[in-house]
Amino acid sequence: MYKGGRIIASLVVFVAILAFPFFYNLGKANAGPVINVPTGSQCVEPVAYMRANHMQLLNQWRDEYVRQGKTVYVNSQGKSFNINIDTCLQCHYSNSSTTSATAVSHPAVSTTGASNPAVNTTEASNSVVNPSDQFCVTCHNYASVEPTCWSCHNLPEGANQ
Amino acid sequence: MLEKALSGSKKYWAWIIFLLAVIAVGFFSYMRQFNYGLGLTGMSRDVSWGLYIAQFTFLVGVAAAAVMLVTPYYLHDFKRFGKMVILAEFLAIGAVIMCILFIFVDVGQPMRILNVLLYPQLHSVMFYDMCVLCGYLAINLIVGWTTLGAERKGVHYPNWVKPIIYLSIPWAFSIHTVTAFLYAGLPGRSFWMSAIMAARFLASAFAAGPSLLIILALIVRKVSKFDPDPDRNAIPSLVKIIRYAMIANVFFYLCEVFTAFYSNVPEEMASFKYIFVGIDGHATLVPWMWTAAFLAFLGIALLVFPTRKNPVLLPIALLSIYFANWIDKGVVLILAGFVPNSFDRVVDYIPTANEISIVLAVYAVGALIVTVLYKVAISVREQQQA
Amino acid sequence: MSINRRQFLKRAGAVTALGLGGSFATIGIGDRLASAASEYEEAPNADKIKHWAMVVDMSKFKTEEDINRVIQSCDKIHNIPQMDNSKDEIKWIWYDDYEHTFADSENEYLDETMKKMPFIVMCNHCENPACVRACPTGATFKREDGIVTMDFHRCIGCRFCMGACPFGARSFNFRDPRPFIKDFNPNFPTRTQGVVEKCLGCYERLENGEQPACAEASNGGLIFGDLSDQNSEVYKIVSTKFTIRRKTQFGTQPNVYYLVGGGDRA
Numbered sequence: 001m002y003k004g005g006r007i008i009a010s011l012v013v014f015v016a017i018l019a020f021p022f023f024y025n026l027g028k029a030n031a032g033p034v035i036n037v038p039t040g041s042q043c044v045e046p047v048a049y050m051r052a053n054h055m056q057l058l059n060q061w062r063d064e065y066v067r068q069g070k071t072v073y074v075n076s077q078g079k080s081f082n083i084n085i086d087t088c089l090q091c092h093y094s095n096s097s098t099t100s101a102t103a104v105s106h107p108a109v110s111t112t113g114a115s116n117p118a119v120n121t122t123e124a125s126n127s128v129v130n131p132s133d134q135f136c137v138t139c140h141n142y143a144s145v146e147p148t149c150w151s152c153h154n155l156p157e158g159a160n161q
Numbered sequence: 162m163l164e165k166a167l168s169g170s171k172k173y174w175a176w177i178i179f180l181l182a183v184i185a186v187g188f189f190s191y192m193r194q195f196n197y198g199l200g201l202t203g204m205s206r207d208v209s210w211g212l213y214i215a216q217f218t219f220l221v222g223v224a225a226a227a228v229m230l231v232t233p234y235y236l237h238d239f240k241r242f243g244k245m246v247i248l249a250e251f252l253a254i255g256a257v258i259m260c261i262l263f264i265f266v267d268v269g270q271p272m273r274i275l276n277v278l279l280y281p282q283l284h285s286v287m288f289y290d291m292c293v294l295c296g297y298l299a300i301n302l303i304v305g306w307t308t309l310g311a312e313r314k315g316v317h318y319p320n321w322v323k324p325i326i327y328l329s330i331p332w333a334f335s336i337h338t339v340t341a342f343l344y345a346g347l348p349g350r351s352f353w354m355s356a357i358m359a360a361r362f363l364a365s366a367f368a369a370g371p372s373l374l375i376i377l378a379l380i381v382r383k384v385s386k387f388d389p390d391p392d393r394n395a396i397p398s399l400v401k402i403i404r405y406a407m408i409a410n411v412f413f414y415l416c417e418v419f420t421a422f423y424s425n426v427p428e429e430m431a432s433f434k435y436i437f438v439g440i441d442g443h444a445t446l447v448p449w450m451w452t453a454a455f456l457a458f459l460g461i462a463l464l465v466f467p468t469r470k471n472p473v474l475l476p477i478a479l480l481s482i483y484f485a486n487w488i489d490k491g492v493v494l495i496l497a498g499f500v501p502n503s504f505d506r507v508v509d510y511i512p513t514a515n516e517i518s519i520v521l522a523v524y525a526v527g528a529l530i531v532t533v534l535y536k537v538a539i540s541v542r543e544q545q546q547a
Numbered sequence: 548m549s550i551n552r553r554q555f556l557k558r559a560g561a562v563t564a565l566g567l568g569g570s571f572a573t574i575g576i577g578d579r580l581a582s583a584a585s586e587y588e589e590a591p592n593a594d595k596i597k598h599w600a601m602v603v604d605m606s607k608f609k610t611e612e613d614i615n616r617v618i619q620s621c622d623k624i625h626n627i628p629q630m631d632n633s634k635d636e637i638k639w640i641w642y643d644d645y646e647h648t649f650a651d652s653e654n655e656y657l658d659e660t661m662k663k664m665p666f667i668v669m670c671n672h673c674e675n676p677a678c679v680r681a682c683p684t685g686a687t688f689k690r691e692d693g694i695v696t697m698d699f700h701r702c703i704g705c706r707f708c709m710g711a712c713p714f715g716a717r718s719f720n721f722r723d724p725r726p727f728i729k730d731f732n733p734n735f736p737t738r739t740q741g742v743v744e745k746c747l748g749c750y751e752r753l754e755n756g757e758q759p760a761c762a763e764a765s766n767g768g769l770i771f772g773d774l775s776d777q778n779s780e781v782y783k784i785v786s787t788k789f790t791i792r793r794k795t796q797f798g799t800q801p802n803v804y805y806l807v808g809g810g811d812r813a
Contacts, residue, residue, distance in 0.1 A: 066696075071589060072587065073585065074588060075585050080588070148739075152699060152738055198721050198722035199719070199741065205633070206634065210710060267705070267706075268704045269720065270741040279684075501650075
């Protein structure tokens, strides 16, 4: 092979650089997500289904609601839920010990672009709900996913005076 | 073949580095726009399209103009264009890529741009425009690259390319027709809603595109050992095409002016008044439009009379025609379509510095692509000559 | 070892294909379940209409207060930002005078009261909406109840719809609107930078059986209803009294009717 040695050496360096984050983090464990959902209750569908498909379900909800005008979701067990992001937030974005908890989420506080609530530590400091121990926030952070929901949708009520 | 673009003179590299610098500045401007939003441009609720879409419109014409060489050469076996046709195809590639970039920098949610493919809407002209533009890019890449590659090996290009070359002819007409339909099909924008819009677009494209091409050919002749027109008969033929296309373009324009003013329909006249005399003191486009009118007639005059054979006056004539069309289509047409607005009010548009630096960067990307492709073509040709 | 470039590329390609194929296979086998057996239903209290329409009774808009109350009712519940310059302005419902609202019906000798009358303007929820035709992603579409609505998740911000709308009913978020929302309503989403927006016909209120916010706040100045229902008030007004619409020449069939003569006279 013409200049084979150089090519293979370069390839090795290339792969090493590419794999650097993997080796760098090898053996270190990140804090896992905080799973503080109300016990004894089920999400809109069984846990295994939600774990694998919650994003697809959210997209389906979105399309059915916005485009078909359907406002109610009847799950596989025949139970009805309002198609609204608040339905999710009731369990996944609240302090489970104080159910009346409210978060300050005036949109003016958030910065431009996708404002993942977890990123906005300033918001967290003056809210009763601490985003850093919220299920969806911590899990998305753990998986390094930044949903853009919060650039339009609002975090739970009590946002304004 | 691309490796041929990696060796060049000091001047070549200086030019490349200059273009990269312009691109870098524009990239930072784009990042600012990306974070802040299109509020960083001069566009507004009333003039909701600006320089970006105007450049897109103009450059579609430049891309389509390649057909003015492809048709005579491949369809009518007009040998004079033999050396220049590759330059036209490569110019088309650069122009289409600029078009795509101008659309990209213009959308408010660039990360979602693939929604156009995910949810294709067959009733939207924009969907068809995307199809024809991408198709035209592919056609020119395939044709240009294969024919040049064959030439390098000293063989005839493979037969399978022939149908694609023929396809490129109607396709070139389609890209500019569909682009005209973007505007001509909108109710309530009387400046655009004209049946002759597509014909005007094609006429101005066939004047501006080949003008730019001749200027590039003259530059190529100057900076390299390759002469795109060794027998001195390709450029005069192209000049004839430019002359008639430009005369047709001006004629079509006058048809529009006549229809608007003789019918005396207020909305038909309003935009023309805005660009030639201004409305209620709003006259930002007036100097531009008169410059364009002057350049158009100057260019035609220089090409009609024997001045077209003068080596100094010819480039002046071509530049006049190019810039007359650029002002008409790349500045005025899009902006004036929004004036007056739906409430019969005049809102001016002034581009911001940030916006202009993005426009320049996209042009620099186009120039870079054309430079690299021309470098490859020139190197192949120089090898042949040696 | 002596392999030429072609062989090298072939082998490298094969290894890459193997890797990619393997990763697709593992993703495919993952713990994905078939779509859950489920269905979607419409809101139980929804005001089921087929033809969204609005009548503007000009006799009811006498003072500036009458107008502002209506506009503010919409601005507040829909989180409309109050931009600090006219360039970036977002408007769902606003007003203009006769000459500009009906720009094509010029009349130099028009009587003064008519000339100064403030006309409420908003999206006309046209029967043949030009914006829907133009939209390349289906982000703007017409619902079965006649509302021309927007899927803000899908909008790419190309602004073709703004060029297409002959009524100037559409606004673009030239920047993040959130810092400019004066009176924030947490129960309605805001919009984000880079999408187009307009009046959505208060779909969110209709699904609870409520009137559109502007109609509710107008003290009878804005009459909302279903034009396909012959017993509705809008049908009765439009079919028995003289009403005008904006820019009918474009064939979009706007659904906002202006009752200019006044209800009492007709």
